[in-house]
Each structure stands twice: as structure tokens, then as C-alpha cells.
Amino acid sequence: xxxxxxxxxxxxxxxxxxxxxxxxxxxxxxxxxxxxxxxxxxxxxxxxxxxxxxxxxxxxxxxxxxxxxxxxxxxxxxxxxxxxxxxxxxxxxxxxxxxxxxxxxxxxxxxxxxxxxxxxxxxxxxxxxxxxxxxxxxxxxxxxxxxxxxxxxxxxxxxxxxxxxxxxxxxxxxxxxxxxxxxxxxxxxxxxxxxxxxxxxxxxxxxxxxxxxxxx
Ligand code: AP5
Numbered sequence: 001x002x003x004x005x006x007x008x009x010x011x012x013x014x015x016x017x018x019x020x021x022x023x024x025x026x027x028x029x030x031x032x033x034x035x036x037x038x039x040x041x042x043x044x045x046x047x048x049x050x051x052x053x054x055x056x057x058x059x060x061x062x063x064x065x066x067x068x069x070x071x072x073x074x075x076x077x078x079x080x081x082x083x084x085x086x087x088x089x090x091x092x093x094x095x096x097x098x099x100x101x102x103x104x105x106x107x108x109x110x111x112x113x114x115x116x117x118x119x120x121x122x123x124x125x126x127x128x129x130x131x132x133x134x135x136x137x138x139x140x141x142x143x144x145x146x147x148x149x150x151x152x153x154x155x156x157x158x159x160x161x162x163x164x165x166x167x168x169x170x171x172x173x174x175x176x177x178x179x180x181x182x183x184x185x186x187x188x189x190x191x192x193x194x195x196x197x198x199x200x201x202x203x204x205x206x207x208x209x210x211x212x213x214x215x216x
Contacts, residue, residue, distance in 0.1 A: 004211070005108075018031065021204070025213070033083070055160055114196040125137050126162055131154040132151050194210050
């Protein structure tokens with residue numbers, strides 16, 4: 001069983017790699033961005049609050065995010081992979097308290113290292129299906145037919161926060177509010193840094209090696 005956090009700038013591949021590690025280990029991926037996007041799509045109270053922050057590339061307030069994560073982790077005694085949480089120091093400190101209450105500890109924090117120019121290249125090429133939420137990348141993982149979803153035939157769109165000016169804002173927010181967590185977790189002896197550039201499978205192998213997991 002593993003309990004791991006994926007840390008990294010927008011577009012570093014946290015979601016992609018968390019999915020692969022979840023398949024490999026059986027742990028559940030908890031992606032706060034996915035939880036919020038679903039809430040926005042379903043027009044729930046949470047979605048109505050989160051939508052404006054997300055469109056601007058800003059962070060949703062800490063107390064809301066901590067509440068969501070606490071409720072989710074209670075249901076996951078068999079391990080988890082946190083993708084996109086924590087993103088601020090108060091979220092990290094709040095998570096420490098939640099884990100203490102649950103009587104569990106983190107195994108590692110994987111920091112994916114990817115330069116800004118590669119991030120902008122990846123996010124500018126990402127497309128999502130507005131109907132079934134399948135995701136594609138025009139450079140690395142294109143749909144079979146031009147900008148049409150392979151699974152349901154719907155025309156693909158850009159994620160609203162993947163517009164160039166919002167990508168830049170997300171990067172600024174990451175540097176100011178999330179990057180300090182690298183030092184926080186290094187201080188706790190939990191940080192493992194992994195080069196996130198290269199083919200997806202290769203990055204996944206590096207992560208398993210850094211976590212001391214055997215490749216299958
Ligand atoms: P969230 O959904 O978490 O977005 P993000 O962190 O900006 O991350 P992305 O999903 O853009 O990137 P990723 O690192 O997961 O990379 P991915 O695998 O998708 O959050 C969205 C918003 O929600 C936030 O801005 C905020 O408003 C709010 N929010 C969420 N959590 C919050 C929190 N805790 N507190 C407050 N607010 C919160 O890959 C990106 C692209 O690159 C894909 O197209 C993929 O195919 C491609 N790719 C992946 N790996 C590779 C590779 N090795 N080589 C080439 N391309 C690759």
C-alpha cells in the first residue's frame with residue numbers, strides 16, 4: 001500500500017503519472033482538479049464557488065479544499081495518490097493534521113521537474129472531450145480523427161484554463177504558492193525529485209525506481 005503526493009507545476013504530468021501509478025499499485029488517485037471540474041459541470045454549490053477561481057488560474061480557498069480532501073481520505077484506508085493537493089503551506093499543514101487524525105503517514109512526495117517552455121507546449125496542445133471528459137494531446141496522444149473524441153465522437157475543446165494567458169497565471173501562482181512545498185517536504189525527508197521530461201512510460205519507470213517499487 002502506498003500514500004504518495006504528486007507535486008509539480010501545471011502540465012508537469014501529475015495526472016498522467018498518478019493514473020499510471022494507481023494502476024500499478026492499486027492505490028486510489030485523488031485529483032482535486034478533477035473533483036472541482038466535475039462540481040463545475042454539475043453546477044453544484046462547490047462548482048459555483050470554484051468556477052471563477054479556476055477560470056482565472058487562481059487557487060480555490062484552502063478551507064474548501066481541505067474539507068474535500070479530509071472527507072475523501074477517510075474513505076481510502078488502502079492508500080492514495082494525491083494529484084494537485086496540497087498546493088499551499090496551509091493545505092500541507094492541514095493535511096498533516098488530517099493524516100495524524102487518521103493514524104497514517106505519507107510514504108513520499110514526488111516532485112516532477114519540467115521546464116516552463118515544455119509546460120506551455122504541452123498545455124497548448126491538450127484537448128478534452130466536453131461530453132465524456134477523455135483527454136488528448138495533439139502532440140503526444142492525438143485522437144484518431146482530427147480534434148474528434150475517439151470514445152464518443154464529440155468535437156474536442158481546450159480546457160478553459162489552458163488559454164495562453166491563464167497558463168502563464170497558473171505558472172505564477174505555482175511559483176508563489178506551491179513551489180515552497182518542495183522545501184517543506186524536503187525538510188521532512190519525504191521529497192523525491194524526478195525528471196518529468198521524456199516519454200510517459202520512461203517517466204513512470206523513473207517514478208517507480210525513485211519510490212523503490214519494482215516495475216512489472
Ligand atoms: P489541476 O487540474 O490540478 O491542474 P494543474 O495542476 O494545473 O495540472 P494539469 O492538470 O494542467 O497538469 P498535470 O500536471 O496533471 O499534467 P497532465 O498529466 O494533465 O487544477 C486545476 C485548477 O483547479 C487549479 O488551477 C485551481 O484553480 C483548482 N485547484 C485544484 N486543486 C486545488 C487545490 N489543492 N487548491 C486550490 N485550488 C485547486 O499532463 C498535461 C498535458 O501534458 C496532457 O496533455 C498530457 O497528455 C501531456 N503529457 C503528460 N506527460 C507527458 C510527457 N511525459 N511528455 C509529453 N506530454 C506529456
